[in-house]
Amino acid sequence: MLEIKDLVVNYGSIGALHGISLKVEKGSIVTLVGANGAGKTTTLRTISGIVPAKSGTITFAGEEITNLPPHRIVGRGLAQSPEGRMVFSNLTVMENLLMGAYLRNDKEGIAKDLTYIFAIFPRLKERELQTAGTLSGGEQQMLAIGRALMSKPQCLMLDEPSLGIAPLLVKTIFEKIVEINRELGLTILLVEQNANLALEVSHYGYVLETGRIILEDKSAALRENEEVRAAYLGG
Amino acid sequence: MFERSKILLVATLLTFAGLSHFAGGISPYYFDILIGIGINIILAVGLNLVNGYTGQFSLGHAGFMAVGAYASSWLTLKYGYSMGSGTLNTTTVFVLALLGGGLGAALAGLIVGVPSLRLKGDYLAIVTLGVNEISKGVLQKAEPLGAQRGLGGMEQHTNFFWTFAFAAITIYVVLNLVGSTYGRGFLAVRDDEIAAEAMGINTTKYKVLAFVLAAFFAGIAGGLYAHFKQFIHPEGFNFLRSVDIVVMVILGGMGNTAGVVVAATLLTILPEFLRAVSRYEWLPEWLRHVAENRMILYSLLLIVLMLTRPQGLFGNFTGKRNSKLQ
Ligand SMILES: Nc1ncnc2c1ncn2[C@@H]1O[C@H](COP(=O)(O)OP(=O)(O)O)[C@@H](O)[C@H]1O
Ligand SMILES: [Mg+2]
Numbered sequence: 378m379l380e381i382k383d384l385v386v387n388y389g390s391i392g393a394l395h396g397i398s399l400k401v402e403k404g405s406i407v408t409l410v411g412a413n414g415a416g417k418t419t420t421l422r423t424i425s426g427i428v429p430a431k432s433g434t435i436t437f438a439g440e441e442i443t444n445l446p447p448h449r450i451v452g453r454g455l456a457q458s459p460e461g462r463m464v465f466s467n468l469t470v471m472e473n474l475l476m477g478a479y480l481r482n483d484k485e486g487i488a489k490d491l492t493y494i495f496a497i498f499p500r501l502k503e504r505e506l507q508t509a510g511t512l513s514g515g516e517q518q519m520l521a522i523g524r525a526l527m528s529k530p531q532c533l534m535l536d537e538p539s540l541g542i543a544p545l546l547v548k549t550i551f552e553k554i555v556e557i558n559r560e561l562g563l564t565i566l567l568v569e570q571n572a573n574l575a576l577e578v579s580h581y582g583y584v585l586e587t588g589r590i591i592l593e594d595k596s597a598a599l600r601e602n603e604e605v606r607a608a609y610l611g612g
Numbered sequence: 613m614f615e616r617s618k619i620l621l622v623a624t625l626l627t628f629a630g631l632s633h634f635a636g637g638i639s640p641y642y643f644d645i646l647i648g649i650g651i652n653i654i655l656a657v658g659l660n661l662v663n664g665y666t667g668q669f670s671l672g673h674a675g676f677m678a679v680g681a682y683a684s685s686w687l688t689l690k691y692g693y694s695m696g697s698g699t700l701n702t703t704t705v706f707v708l709a710l711l712g713g714g715l716g717a718a719l720a721g722l723i724v725g726v727p728s729l730r731l732k733g734d735y736l737a738i739v740t741l742g743v744n745e746i747s748k749g750v751l752q753k754a755e756p757l758g759a760q761r762g763l764g765g766m767e768q769h770t771n772f773f774w775t776f777a778f779a780a781i782t783i784y785v786v787l788n789l790v791g792s793t794y795g796r797g798f799l800a801v802r803d804d805e806i807a808a809e810a811m812g813i814n815t816t817k818y819k820v821l822a823f824v825l826a827a828f829f830a831g832i833a834g835g836l837y838a839h840f841k842q843f844i845h846p847e848g849f850n851f852l853r854s855v856d857i858v859v860m861v862i863l864g865g866m867g868n869t870a871g872v873v874v875a876a877t878l879l880t881i882l883p884e885f886l887r888a889v890s891r892y893e894w895l896p897e898w899l900r901h902v903a904e905n906r907m908i909l910y911s912l913l914l915i916v917l918m919l920t921r922p923q924g925l926f927g928n929f930t931g932k933r934n935s936k937l938q
Contacts, residue, residue, distance in 0.1 A: 422806075425809070425810055426809075427806060427809050427810065446814070447809040447810065447812065448809070448812040448813065448814045450812075451810070451811065451812030452812060456810075457810045458810075459806060459807050459810050463804045463806065463807035463810075464804075464807070465799065465800050465803035465804060465807065465808075466803055466804075467799055467802075467803050468796065468799055468800065468803065472796055475793070475796070476796060476797075476800050476808075476811050476813070477811055479797070479811050479812050479813055480812045524811065525810075528811070528812060
């Protein structure tokens with residue numbers, strides 16, 4: 378469904394990604410784990426067309442999307458819930474969700490998806506007319522995921538959904554991610570610093586270290602891997 | 613809601629048409645201030661679309677005003693008299709010239725906006741500031757437009773009605789635009805440009821649209837100004853004039869149209885008030901000096917405002933938006 382080959386990304390003269398390759402199979406949850414500064418956000422932003430790729434290719438649903446403008450990429454069904462949530466804080470919850478459906482015209486489909494999102498995140502329904510800036514961190518994360526879902530994507534990319542959120546809510550959010558994957562059959566690329574959680578919910582995992590992929594395997598296998606345990610799972 | 617605002621606009625226009633009959637009785641001094649208020653409202657409400665709602669920073673709005681002023685003057689000087697008795701009456705020529713000036717400014721906005729708005733960050737402030745100065749420099753050299761001597765001889769077509777009619781139209785267009793489903797894109801760009809891009813919003817398109825529209829209204833304002841003063845000069849559209857407009861937007865509250873209208877009104881009156889103050893000889897010398905230099909006062913005003921009310925005197929967007937799924 379989504380495939381990256383030898384992707385190189387630089388910020389000015391500083392290299393952020395030094396030729397990474399990864400593959401996300403249709404219907405699966407794939408995770409990209411790594412420490413702070415490894416290049417996870419850069420990877421997602423490059424896939425979304427927000428940061429330009431220097432070389433390498435990104436293929437989505439059989440077609441190359443490398444360096445297309447961001448709105449074209451979203452239009453093809455590749456949505457992202459950005460790091461740090463980045464909800465539109467001056468817009469209401471409802472308006473934020475509708476922003477997610479920005480490129481769609483099918484009113485019925487939009488209404489149906491709204492209902493679905495409110496069903497999985499009832500808290501959003503309760504706060505429908507509240508401005509997003511007044512939501513708690515966890516609620517903003519739900520909103521960011523819901524907003525990304527509103528574009529009716531074929532593949533959803535999540536950038537650190539656990540970041541800065543109360544542990545109890547993190548658990549809820551990860552359960553919802555699994556639920557969305559199962560119920561909608563939605564392909565998910567999950568980027569996480571919290572390798573423990575990410576490897577638990579995902580099918581396949583990649584470990585990123587300073588712009589290079591150093592390991593990849595089935596998530597269950599990575600959880601047992603000595604190296605991974607020592608570096609990312611706290612022994 | 614859309615319908616109601618349309619009715620409101622028509623009612624406002626009719627009121628201005630009625631009021632303009634009495635405007636003749638006002639003393640020229642107050643009339644001058646009144647027209648100045650209307651023109652500044654057009655400039656500031658337009659700029660608010662860029663600096664307020666869309667969160668960019670344009671610092672050369674007077675440059676677009678200059679384009680409109682010179683373009684419309686050139687048009688009325690060229691066609692105004694010859695057609696006066698022909699098929700078009702002079703008022704029609706005047707309004708067409710205003711629109712021509714607006715379109716000219718919009719085109720200038722497009723040329724400046726497309727390259728600079730593709731970049732993120734504060735390039736726009738630098739570029740617009742530069743363009744403002746360059747356009748002034750070009751006008752100072754342009755012989756057919758009077759160069760250093762300025763351009764005069766336009767008839768005084770600008771009256772109470774046209775000024776406030778265009779002010780009302782500007783407010784109407786801006787409010788309807790940002791209140792619409794489409795207009796949420798402006799607010800999204802301002803709130804978080806990267807998130808907006810990630811949602812599939814063509815942020816460049818929104819930024820350029822806001823910028824071009826603001827330039828259009830600035831062009832109209834320039835045309836009104838030229839056909840009120842009947843004389844324009846490149847220095848009248850310098851950097852300080854641009855700062856005036858920016859201050860109105862900041863004081864009014866970025867993205868708060870009502871606040872910006874109030875701020876534009878107050879800041880048009882303020883220099884007149886200060887001029888009066890600077891003449892009171894019993895005031896201390898330094899105070900009279902400060903009053904004479906309104907830029908010093910503006911700077912102080914802005915610093916105090918940033919420290920105490922960063923959202924502007926009247927706060928940023930207070931208006932309720934239509935957030936239901938239509
Ligand atoms: N906009 C930017 N400009 C310059 N360097 C950046 C920028 N964003 C990230 N970087 C650098 O790129 C590297 C990877 O960052 P990032 O992709 O944010 O990592 P992660 O998401 O894994 O924490 C870091 O060294 C970071 O400092
Ligand atoms: Mg990151």
